[in-house]
Structures are given as C-alpha cells and as structure tokens.
Amino acid sequence: MESLKRTRIVEILGEKMAITAGTKVNLKGWVRTKRGNKSVAFIALNDGSIIHNIQIVVDLSVFDEQTMKLITTGSCISVNGVLVESPGQGQAFEVQASEIEVYGTADAETYPLQKKGHTLEFLREIAHLRPRTNTFGAVLRIRHAMSFAVHKFFNDRGFYYLHTPIITGSDAEGAGAMFRVTTLDAKNPPLTPSGEVDFTNDFFGKPTNLTVSGQLEGELGALALSNVYTFGPTFRAEKSYTPRHLAEFWMIEPEMAFYDINDNMDLAEEFLKYLVNYALDNCMADLEFLNKMYDNELIERLRFVTGNAFQRLDYTEAIDILMASGQKFEYPVDWGTDLQSEHERYMVEKHFKKPVILTNYPKEIKAFYMKQNDDNRTVRAMDVLFPRIGEIIGGSQREENLEKLTNRINELGIPEKDMWWYIDTRRFGTAPHSGFGLGFERLILFVTGMANIRDVIPFPRTTQNADF
RNA sequence: UCCUCCUUAGCUCAGUUGGUUAGAGCAUCUGACUGUUAAUCAGAGGGUCGCUAGUUCAAGUCUAGCAGGGGGAGCCA
Numbered sequence: 001m002e003s004l005k006r007t008r009i010v011e012i013l014g015e016k017m018a019i020t021a022g023t024k025v026n027l028k029g030w031v032r033t034k035r036g037n038k039s040v041a042f043i044a045l046n047d048g049s050i051i052h053n054i055q056i057v058v059d060l061s062v063f064d065e066q067t068m069k070l071i072t073t074g075s076c077i078s079v080n081g082v083l084v085e086s087p088g089q090g091q092a093f094e095v096q097a098s099e100i101e102v103y104g105t106a107d108a109e110t111y112p113l114q115k116k117g118h119t120l121e122f123l124r125e126i127a128h129l130r131p132r133t134n135t136f137g138a139v140l141r142i143r144h145a146m147s148f149a150v151h152k153f154f155n156d157r158g159f160y161y162l163h164t165p166i167i168t169g170s171d172a173e174g175a176g177a178m179f180r181v182t183t184l185d186a187k188n189p190p191l192t193p194s195g196e197v198d199f200t201n202d203f204f205g206k207p208t209n210l211t212v213s214g215q216l217e218g219e220l221g222a223l224a225l226s227n228v229y230t231f232g233p234t235f236r237a238e239k240s241y242t243p244r245h246l247a248e249f250w251m252i253e254p255e256m257a258f259y260d261i262n263d264n265m266d267l268a269e270e271f272l273k274y275l276v277n278y279a280l281d282n283c284m285a286d287l288e289f290l291n292k293m294y295d296n297e298l299i300e301r302l303r304f305v306t307g308n309a310f311q312r313l314d315y316t317e318a319i320d321i322l323m324a325s326g327q328k329f330e331y332p333v334d335w336g337t338d339l340q341s342e343h344e345r346y347m348v349e350k351h352f353k354k355p356v357i358l359t360n361y362p363k364e365i366k367a368f369y370m371k372q373n374d375d376n377r378t379v380r381a382m383d384v385l386f387p388r389i390g391e392i393i394g395g396s397q398r399e400e401n402l403e404k405l406t407n408r409i410n411e412l413g414i415p416e417k418d419m420w421w422y423i424d425t426r427r428f429g430t431a432p433h434s435g436f437g438l439g440f441e442r443l444i445l446f447v448t449g450m451a452n453i454r455d456v457i458p459f460p461r462t463t464q465n466a467d468f
Numbered sequence: 469u470c471c472u473c474c475u476u477a478g479c480u481c482a483g484u485u486g487g488u489u490a491g492a493g494c495a496u497c498u499g500a501c502u503g504u505u506a507a508u509c510a511g512a513g514g515g516u517c518g519c520u521a522g523u524u525c526a527a528g529u530c531u532a533g534c535a536g537g538g539g540g541a542g543c544c545a
Contacts, residue, residue, distance in 0.1 A: 039502045057503080073495090090505045114479065114495055115506055121537065122479070176544065213545090238543055239469075251545065330541085341541075394545065439545030452538090464536095 001099045002080055010049035012083060012093060014285075021085050027054065027095060028078045028103070030132055033115045034071055036060075043071060043097075045079070048131070051138055051285050055086065055094040067100060074106030074113060074132070120455050127459055127468045135293065138286035139448050139456055142279060146444060147231075149278035150252055153271060154229045159254060162221040162228040164214030169206055170418045177237035178209035179247075210235035215435060216369075216422050218255035219398060222433050223425050229254040231440075239463045243452040244389060246441060248461035255435035261371070261380040261397040264434035265312060265357050268384055268393050271438070272355075273306045279447045280306070287448075295449030301387070302447065310355040310384070315339075318347060318358055325351065338365045341390060348385045356385045368408045370396040382436070389445050395436020402426040 004026035011018045012025070019025060029047030036042050039060050044053035056079050060068065071077060081095040088094070112126050113133065123130040130136045151161065167181050183203040184190065190198040199207045214230035221228035230253045237247065254267065279287065280302055291298040313321075322333040322343055327350075331340045339347075339358075348356050361381045363372060370379035384393035399405045405426055409416055416423065444456040454460040459468045 033506075035504055035507055037501050037504080037507095040504080042504050042507090044505085055505085086503095088503055088505075109496060110478080112478070116479070116494055117506085118479065124537090234545080236544075240543065241469095241539095242541085242543095243539080245544070249545070389545095391545065437545060442545060 001078070001101050004080055006078075008049040009045070009047050009052065009054050012054060013052045014050055019083060021083055021093065023083050024080070025083050025095065026078065026080050027056070029054075029076070031071055031073055031075045031077060031106075033073055041068060041071075043077075043079075045077070046132075046137070048137055051134055051141075051289050055088075055091050056081065056097050057094050058097045058100070063097075063100065067102065070102045070105050071100070072106055072108045072111070073115060074108075074111040075102060076104040076106075077102050120452065124454055124460070131458065134289060136455075138283075138289050139444070139450060140458065141286050142283045142448055143444050143456065145279060145283050146275055146440070146447060149275050149282075150229075150231055150440075152278075153274050154227075154254065157227070159227040159229050159256075160221070160225050162214075162218060162225070162230050164211070164217040164221075164230045164232065166211055166233065167204075167208050168211045169204060169208050170216070176212055178212055179235050179237045181208045181210060212236055213251070213253065213437065215253050215255065215437065218253050218435060219369075219422070219433065220425060222255035222257045222435065223429070223431060226257045227254070228256075241463075243454070244442065244445070246453055246457065246460055246462060249453075249457070250440035252438040252440055253435060255433065257431050257433045259397070259434040260432060261359060261382060261434060264395055264397060264436060265310075265359070265382055268382070268395065268436050268438075269310050269357070272384070272392070272443075275443060276302050276447060277306050290449050294451075298449035301449075305355060305386075308354050310357050311352040312357045312359065315358055315361045315378070318343075318356075321351060322346065336362050336364065344385050344390050348387050348390075355387070358383045358385065363408075366396070368412050368414060369398050369405070371399045372404055372408070380434075384436075386442075386446055389442050392442045392446065393436050393438050395434065397432065397434040400426060400430045400432050402430065 004024065006028050007019060007025040009027065009029065027045060027047065029045045032044040032046050032053050034041055034043050036058075041058040041060060043056040043058065045056050046053045058068070078101040079095060079097050080099040081097040083093055084096050086092060086094040113129055118133070120135075123133065123136070131140055154161070184197070184201070190201045192198045199205070202208075211234055213234060214232060218228060218230050230251075232250065233248055234251045235248055236245070238245070256263070256267070259267070280299070287299055287302070316335065318339065319333060319335050322329070325346065327346055329340070329342050331342065333343060348354070359380065359382045360373060360378045362377060363370070363379045366379050366381045370381050372379055380397040382395050383391050386392045399408065402423070406416065406423060409419060409423075441453050441456050444450070445453055448456060450456050454462065
C-alpha cells in the first residue's frame with residue numbers, strides 16, 4: 001500500500017476545509033456502517049476528529065471479496081483514495097478508494113455497537129467502547145474544549161495554575177466523606193495499646209485521605225501569587241445516588257487576593273459566560289448534534305445564558321420571594337435552613353427564569369472559612385444556581401481576620417492544631433480574598449445538555465462502580 | 469440511607485382477566501439489487517422471560533426476598 005501522510009477527517013469536513021477535491025489522501029478510522037450492492041460499497045468512516053463521517057466509495061470490481069468481508073461495523077481501516085465531490089445526496093465530498101488495509105476486524109456477531117441508537121444506560125455498561133459513538137465523541141470533544149478554555153481564561157487574566165495535593169492529611173475541609181489512603185494491611189493493621197488502628201506506622205505516619213477540595217491550599221497560593229486557580233480531581237466518599245454526583249470528579253477553584261464578594265461574583269459570571277461562549281464558537285458541530293438528538297433547546301439556552309445578566313440577590317430576599325410565591329413546597333421555607341432543590345429550581349426556572357447568584361447565607365449552614373458579616377448571623381457566601389443542574393458554583397469571600405476565624409473554628413469543634421498552617425496566613429500578612437469552586441462535570445452537563453453526570457466523564461466513579 | 473419505577477432475543481420494546489408452541493423492529497447469517505444515506509427486498513438462525521423461594525391444576529403475568537439499573541430526596545460541585 002502506498003505510504004501517504006494521514007489526513008484527519010476534520011481537515012476535510014471541518015470548517016476550515018484544508019483539503020480540496022482532487023487530492024490523494026490517506027484516511028484511518030473506524031467503520032460506522034457499510035452498505036451497497038454487488039458493484040459498489042459505501043463505508044461511513046469516523047476517526048473521532050469531528051462528529052461527521054466521511055463516505056468511502058469502493059468499486060467492488062477492484063477489491064477482492066475477502067478484504068471486503070473483513071470491513072464491518074467497528075473494524076479499523078486505512079484507506080488511500082482521491083477526494084472527490086460526491087455525486088450522491090447527503091454529503092459534499094467522498095473518497096474514491098484505491099487501496100484499503102484492514103488494521104483490526106470487529107466480529108459482527110459480538111461487536112456491541114450498532115448503527116442504530118443505544119440507550120445511555122446500555123452504553124455505560126460498555127464504557128470502553130462508548131467513545132466510538134457520536135454522542136460520546138461529541139461530549140468528549142466538548143469536554144476537552146472546556147478544559148482548554150478554563151486554562152486559557154485564567155492564563156489570559158494573569159492567574160497562575162497551582163497544583164494542590166491529591167493526598168491530604170487534614171480532614172477539616174468539611175466538604176463531605178473522604179476516601180482513606182493507607183498502605184496498612186486491611187486484614188491485620190497495627191494497633192495501639194487501646195485497640196485503635198495505629199497510623200504512626202502508616203506511610204505518612206498519620207491518617208490521610210484523598211482531597212475533597214484544593215481550596216485551603218489555593219488560599220495559600222493566592223496569599224503569595226495574588227490570583228491562582230486549581231483544576232484537578234477531587235473525591236467524595238458520599239453514597240450519592242443522583243445524576244449530579246460522582247465519587248471522583250474534577251473541580252476548578254480560583255482563589256483571588258484583594259477580591260471581595262462582588263469581585264468574586266463578577267469573576268464567576270464572566271467565567272461561566274466565557275466557557276459557554278467558547279463552546280458556541282468552537283464546538284458548533286457537536287452542539288448541533290446534541291441539540292438535535294437530546295435537547296432541542298440546548299443551543300438556545302446556551303445563547304440565553306451568555307446574553308443575560310445573572311440575577312443576584314440575598315438569601316434573605318430569596319426566602320421572602322419563596323414565602324410570597326404561594327407555591328406548595330414539600331419542605332417548608334424557613335430563614336436559617338438551607339434551600340432545598342425544589343426551592344432553588346423554583347427561583348431559577350420559574351421566578352427569574354435565568355441563572356441566579358445567591359449571597360449572604362446564614363452562617364450556620366455554611367463552612368467555617370467564610371467571611372462573617374457585621375450582622376453576626378450571615379456570611380459572604382455565594383452559590384450560582386443554573387437551570388436543570390442546580391448549584392454549579394459555590395464560593396465565598398474568606399474570613400481574613402485571625403480572631404474571627406479561630407473563634408469560628410473553635411465554635412465548630414475543628415481541631416486547631418490540624419489547621420495551623422491555614423491559620424498562619426491570617427497571622428502573617430493576611431489580606432481580603434475570595435474564591436469559588438466550579439464542578440467541571442456540572443459545567444459539561446449544562447453545555448452538552450446531557451442529563452446524567454455519568455455520561456459526561458469518560459470513566460465515571462460512583463459507589464459500587466469502578467469498572468474500566 | 470429513604471421513597472418510587474424498571475429488568476422478556478445482541479439492542480430497543482410488545483406480551484390482554486394467570487391458560488397450549490413467548491412476538492415485533494433493528495442487528496447477525498444467506499440470497500437479490502449498478503450510487504447507498506439508520507439503504508431496500510426475500511429467507512434463516514437466535515430466549516434459563518434478572519436470581520431464589522412461594523401461591524396455583526397451570527406463572528413472563530400474582531406474592532416475598534435478593535441482585536442490577538433508572539428517577540426523586542438527602543449530602544454537595
């Protein structure tokens with residue numbers, strides 16, 4: 001077979017259309033379908049570079065039957081041929097094959113993917129093959145684009161990417177149940193005289209866990225580099241059975257010195273709009289597919305979010321609106337308790353019909369590090385609530401006052417000795433600062449219109465499921 | 469952890485008040501067709517009805533338990 005430099009299908013069918021008709025090309029990819037008759041076969045070939053398949057036209061008088069039999073749905077082939085304008089309907093270009101090499105066959109009896117649609121539930125059972133579907137190709141390309149856009153957004157604004165640890169020795173974040181990290185023998189761990197597990201003999205000499213947040217370390221970075229962000233995996237051992245939770249997920253946490261809560265909200269809103277705009281500008285072919293197949297209002301919703309200001313209001317105002325709404329809620333509305341999902345949904349989807357940023361929550365329902373207001377009962381927290389997915393961002397201005405911070409830590413019974421390094425920042429050159437956390441998969445849910453978070457990460461980790 | 473729904477062919481589903489040999493579409497295999505677009509047409513093969521126990525003359529269908537999955541709640545991002 002003649003050796004030619006491989007062309008990716010996106011170079012032919014993408015917006016740039018870098019290759020013109022008449023060019024001899026080599027294409028490599030996976031067969032989606034083959035159809036035809038005795039004299040001609042049509043192969044729909046996809047290489048993952050773009051959602052569209054390219055049509056390979058095979059003149060059967062030139063190719064032997066043996067080779068053609070090997071080319072089935074799921075097989076991998078390399079094709080040399082000439083790019084021509086297609087005489088058929090349905091595609092502008094096609095490739096007239098001159099040589100074909102079969103890299104890998106796919107037994108038609110046992111290959112699980114068909115050209116017909118599958119349920120997302122079935123595809124989760126074959127997560128090793130689902131990237132070969134249109135849906136997961138689209139989701140994974142968008143996921144990549146959003147990941148790149150996160151770094152571009154912060155880099156363009158002078159933020160530094162700070163790598164916070166995955167293994168942590170403090171369990172004071174209070175963000176949820178943690179996964180223990182240990183090298184001790186689970187069947188026969190060393191014990192202290194009182195019968196407890198003796199972690200002094202463990203790898204780190206003390207109990208350690210997978211991180212639930214990089215925020216506390218992010219603050220250390222912000223109080224030196226001014227503006228930093230983390231973007232890494234985080235872990236929650238909570239047994240959550242919902243389409244919005246994973247045990248392992250990716251989180252983006254910017255942390256900014258000299259930002260107050262309003263600067264923080266401005267950044268969060270600008271950030272989300274930037275990401276959605278980036279998808280609209282760079283992923284339209286994939287978005288159109290998802291819009292057509294899963295969510296007819298997807299693109300409209302994305303445009304709406306980028307074109308309208310988020311509604312900002314106090315927790316207390318939200319309570320008033322909910323009380324006056326006349327709506328029947330399963331859970332009563334009551335100042336001092338956290339808003340339930342149904343309350344958040346009402347605010348976002350019914351009352352304001354746009355993204356909402358809620359601020360100044362009661363201090364009892366928020367974390368210890370949030371800046372206390374002068375009213376002595378609320379803190380400068382902010383939650384960004386999105387339609388369909390609820391809380392997409394949670395953040396706050398941080399308490400920079402040493403005395404107020406340590407008082408709160410003691411009130412909540414958090415062991416101060418574990419937090420000495422965090423408290424030290426308030427002792428030495430403290431500064432007003434703020435930050436927030438964006439759940440990356442929740443962003444991808446919103447941008448793709450997918451309904452289940454297990455379908456926007458390649459290999460989801462949930463309770464009782466760590467396959468692949 | 470709680471509530472609720474689902475589990476029948478490789479996939480997506482039908483299956484009536486419990487009644488004889490469990491069906492369809494797609495996929496697969498065989499054949500037909502000179503340009504197809506989820507190609508079409510003809511034929512064939514393919515089932516421990518999630519598992520276990522029970523009720524009954526008789527269970528895919530009713531009951532209980534278990535397993536797996538979906539949705540909702542809680543926890544949160």
